[in-house]
Amino acid sequence: xxxxxxxxxxxxxxxxxxxxxxxxxxxxxxGLHDSSLDGFYFVARSIxxxxxxxxxxxxxxxxSHFRGVAADAKKxxxxxxxxxxxPRERKELTDEERALLKALDLEEIERLLEERLRDQKERHDxxxxxxxxxxxxxxxxxxANPAGVRIGASSGGRSAIKTADARAYQGYRSDLTLDVRxxxxxxxxxxxxxxxxxWDELDLEGTIDRxxxxxxxxxxxxxxxxxxxxxxxxxxxxxxxxxxxAKTMSQLFSAAKRSTHWKELRIYxxxxxxYGAVYPTEQFRDPVKITDLVADCGPHYKLVVVGDALMAxxxxxxxxxxxxxxxxxxxxxxxxxxREHFERSVWLNPEPPATWEGSTIETIGNIFPMFELTLDxxxxxxxxxxxxxxxx
Amino acid sequence: MSTFLRFRxxxxxxxxxxxxxSVNSAxxxxxxxxxxxxxxxxxxxxxxxxxEALPARLISWNVKSTTRAQDGLYVYDTVxxxxxxxxxxxxxxxxxxxxxxxxxxxxxxxGERTVLLIDEIDKADxxxxxDLLHELDRMHFSITETGDEVTAKQRPTVIITxxxxxxxxxxxxxxxxxxxxxxxxxxxxxxxxxxxxPGLDDALVEQTLQAFFDLRNTRGLRKRPSTSExxxxxxxxxxxxxxxxxxxxxxxxxxxxxxxxxxxAAYADRLAGGRKYRA
Numbered sequence: 001x002x003x004x005x006x007x008x009x010x011x012x013x014x015x016x017x018x019x020x021x022x023x024x025x026x027x028x029x030x031g032l033h034d035s036s037l038d039g040f041y042f043v044a045r046s047i048x049x050x051x052x053x054x055x056x057x058x059x060x061x062x063x064s065h066f067r068g069v070a071a072d073a074k075k076x077x078x079x080x081x082x083x084x085x086x087p088r089e090r091k092e093l094t095d096e097e098r099a100l101l102k103a104l105d106l107e108e109i110e111r112l113l114e115e116r117l118r119d120q121k122e123r124h125d126x127x128x129x130x131x132x133x134x135x136x137x138x139x140x141x142x143x144a145n146p147a148g149v150r151i152g153a154s155s156g157g158r159s160a161i162k163t164a165d166a167r168a169y170q171g172y173r174s175d176l177t178l179d180v181r182x183x184x185x186x187x188x189x190x191x192x193x194x195x196x197x198x199w200d201e202l203d204l205e206g207t208i209d210r211x212x213x214x215x216x217x218x219x220x221x222x223x224x225x226x227x228x229x230x231x232x233x234x235x236x237x238x239x240x241x242x243x244x245x246a247k248t249m250s251q252l253f254s255a256a257k258r259s260t261h262w263k264e265l266r267i268y269x270x271x272x273x274x275y276g277a278v279y280p281t282e283q284f285r286d287p288v289k290i291t292d293l294v295a296d297c298g299p300h301y302k303l304v305v306v307g308d309a310l311m312a313x314x315x316x317x318x319x320x321x322x323x324x325x326x327x328x329x330x331x332x333x334x335x336x337x338x339r340e341h342f343e344r345s346v347w348l349n350p351e352p353p354a355t356w357e358g359s360t361i362e363t364i365g366n367i368f369p370m371f372e373l374t375l376d377x378x379x380x381x382x383x384x385x386x387x388x389x390x391x392x
Numbered sequence: 393m394s395t396f397l398r399f400r401x402x403x404x405x406x407x408x409x410x411x412x413x414s415v416n417s418a419x420x421x422x423x424x425x426x427x428x429x430x431x432x433x434x435x436x437x438x439x440x441x442x443x444e445a446l447p448a449r450l451i452s453w454n455v456k457s458t459t460r461a462q463d464g465l466y467v468y469d470t471v472x473x474x475x476x477x478x479x480x481x482x483x484x485x486x487x488x489x490x491x492x493x494x495x496x497x498x499x500x501x502x503g504e505r506t507v508l509l510i511d512e513i514d515k516a517d518x519x520x521x522x523d524l525l526h527e528l529d530r531m532h533f534s535i536t537e538t539g540d541e542v543t544a545k546q547r548p549t550v551i552i553t554x555x556x557x558x559x560x561x562x563x564x565x566x567x568x569x570x571x572x573x574x575x576x577x578x579x580x581x582x583x584x585x586x587x588x589x590p591g592l593d594d595a596l597v598e599q600t601l602q603a604f605f606d607l608r609n610t611r612g613l614r615k616r617p618s619t620s621e622x623x624x625x626x627x628x629x630x631x632x633x634x635x636x637x638x639x640x641x642x643x644x645x646x647x648x649x650x651x652x653x654x655x656x657a658a659y660a661d662r663l664a665g666g667r668k669y670r671a
Contacts, residue, residue: 019566023421030420032413042413047421050565052428052572188518202471211474218478220471 005065009048012057020048037066183255183378201225231264232256233297233342237307238269238282245308245350248373252306252348266297272311273331274338290334294341302385303338303345306373309364310351316360335367346381348373405434405441406583414571415442421569424510424528424550426560429573432618435553438573439509442551448505451548453495455516461523464496464510465533487537496524499548500531506548514554521564529567576619578605588623589630599637600626607649610662617649624648 009016024047033039041062049058199222206221234256236249256265268278268288277287316331329337339345347368349361356362356370364370369384371377399415401407407415415438418425427435443450453464469490477484493501499508513521527533531544552568554560576584578601585597600622608616617625625648629637634644643649650656 015562017566023423023569026421027417032416032420038409039413042410043417045410046414046417046569046571050426050562050568050570051560055572184518204470207474218474220474 005061008061008065009058012061014049014054014057014061016048023047183252183375184258187255187378187382188261199224228261228263230262231297231301232262232266233293233301233303234265234267235274235278235303235305235307236267236269237271237305237309239271241308241310242350245373248350249306252373264301266301268293270307272307272315274305274334275331276329276334290337294337297342299341299343301342303342304348304381304385305338305345305368306348306350308351309347309349309359309361309370311360313360316363332363332367335364339367344385344387345369346371346384348377348381399442399445402441402444404587405437405444406580406587407441408580411438411571411573414569418551418569419549422547424552424568426552426554426565426568426570427573428554428571430575430616430618431555432620433573433575434619435573436509436511439507439511439551439553442549443507446505446507446549448507448549449502450507450509451495451499451502452509452511454511455513455520457515457517459516459520461520461527464494464524465500465527466494466497466535467492468537488540491535491537496527497533497542499550500527500533500544501542502548503545505546508548508550510550510552512555513552514560518561522561525564525567581619581622584619585622585626589626592626592630593635596629596634596636600629603637603643604649607659610659613650613655613658614652615650615655621649621651 006016006021024044027033027043027047028040033043044062045055045058049055201223203221203223206223207219210219210221211217234253236253238249242249253267256267268280269282269284270278271284274290276291277289278293279285279287311331318330345368347364347370349356349370350373351361353372356365361370369381371381371384399407399412399419401412415425417423427438429435439452440450442448468487469492473484473487473490476482482489496508496510499506510524528550531547532542534541581601581604582597585592585601604617604622604625607613625645628645628648632644637644646656646659650659
């Protein structure tokens with residue numbers, strides 16, 4: 001039943017693997033859980049869960065799994081050990097996990113467990129109330145206070161199931177975080193460094209060179225520290241047909257925002273097509289003219305446009321006059337203008353590539369190098385942004 | 393493996409069952425304990441409490457955005473050696489004199505039991521935790537300049553705190569025992585206050601807690617006051633000889649609880665019953 005719990009956790013998207021199972025076996029082996037379900041709950045939680053966003057999923061799995069179950073400490077442990085031994089369960093192990101398993105002395109753990117259980121038995125017989133007098137099992141029943149009495153610490157009066165049921169960590173759930181980090185790592189590749197600022201870093205090789213040239217007379221050479229030197233403009237399409245991708249967009253947004261390795265990051269919003277202006281907020285207030293943006297930002301800025309590039313053909317090729325657009329120029333002309341100005345630019349599209357053909361996506365895809373808004377597409381886009389400056 | 397000390401908190405540091413289970417798991421498994429939680433919930437103090445309870449020497453490593461993993465092991469002070477070579481101070485042939493051990497290096501090379509606190513690990517670069525993996529696993533490092541190998545005689549207990557500014561890598565997380573410190577509820581907070589301000593008038597405790605939790609629940613606060621702010625606030629109230637407080641315009645020493653101008657404004661808004669009112 002314990003193994004089922006591990007799988008239950010995995011179903012609840014808590015990434016539990018060999019390493020955690022082995023660690024838990026060791027912890028139970030030394031009796032950290034005091035043979036109570038309460039203790040087991042806390043020990044298992046601290047070992048199986050690694051981030052607060054998974055705490056809630058753990059609570060859900062725990063409550064559903066151990067409700068109404070009188071668990072047996074020895075059984076859980078024996079089952080765990082058996083599972084660890086069973087090679088059929090180990091097909092999907094990584095080499096690292098295999099090595100770990102090898103290093104773990106199962107016999108030793110088993111011996112300790114036996115010892116411990118004996119120890120417990122004796123104490124119980126001696127009336128030390130280690131296990132408690134209420135039942136034969138050291139574990140309590142769900143929903144009520146555990147029958148086992150903990151030694152040494154005052155329990156807050158909440159049983160493990162109740163703690164799990166309270167689901168205190170629901171607010172910390174965020175199925176986003178994992179992906180954001182992946183995006184962040186992809187974006188990291190965009191960084192580039194240059195030396196500027198105060199000359200306060202010791203140039204060791206320069207110092208050795210100069211000192212040698214001086215015939216051994218010491219001359220310390222300094223240089224400015226390395227600083228990030230990438231400037232990025234992020235243009236995001238919001239509203240309308242982009243709504244289904246709001247989650248992906250917010251992931252990209254938070255990853256970009258948190259990246260500290262850029263010298264400058266400007267984020268602007270637009271709807272459908274950029275036309276003459278973009279907006280610093282999602283509320284489409286305080287428009288920034290494209291001409292001003294271009295005047296402000298040199299060609300060395302990296303331009304990243306995110307949008308589905310889907311619109312009615314007249315919206316792209318005509319010159320709609322909503323918003324504060326300048327009359328006369330068609331949407332496509334503005335896009336061309338941006339593309340011409342910046343040395344490196346990409347368009348990230350959340351629509352799957354299969355749908356690109358034959359729509360405005362194809363037209364825009366001819367203007368900007370277009371990539372799918374997935375991790376792979378993002379990596380390709382970044383490679384494109386990093387390519388040398390001579391584009392045409 | 394079967395005998396180890398059980399952590400039960402100290403006189404000055406209160407714990408609950410969950411925290412004890414995590415600390416004891418980390419001690420038993422000899423794995424780093426990763427502590428997360430809101431600022432001001434006593435993450436850093438936990439390391440001190442564990443060091444006191446074991447007892448062991450506490451070595452702190454305060455991570456900054458520029459900290460590199462290598463700095464934690466040792467720094468080779470080339471500049472000092474260069475200068476010494478020029479002015480003829482000391483024996484420059486002995487490189488060991490210019491190897492300065494960092495906090496992690498000290499913890500590993502110490503012959504005694506130590507507690508190493510790696511404070512605010514998320515402040516550093518994204519890859520920083522990964523760079524530490526090997527040393528934390530093996531508790532072993534080598535000094536390339538001298539060829540010395542340093543292995544821990546007794547594995548240091550490692551406590552790592554994180555404020556959640558950045559996500560930590562999975563490979564790193566998998567090696568840690570994790571604990572998330574909840575914000576204390578009212579009952580627990582009462583005990584915390586009693587530890588820090590023993591013999592405080594019961595009525596005043598009730599009033600301050602009432603005001604504090606009300607304030608925390610004010611919507612739209614940028615930085616909600618935390619335990620340490622409450623402790624400070626009560627200390628100030630005591631110094632000023634206040635006998636009672638009420639949550640109104642004249643909440644004394646508001647500055648110790650709310651640290652942002654916008655928050656003071658939000659607080660004023662709330663008291664004015666939702667009307668736009670600036671004190």
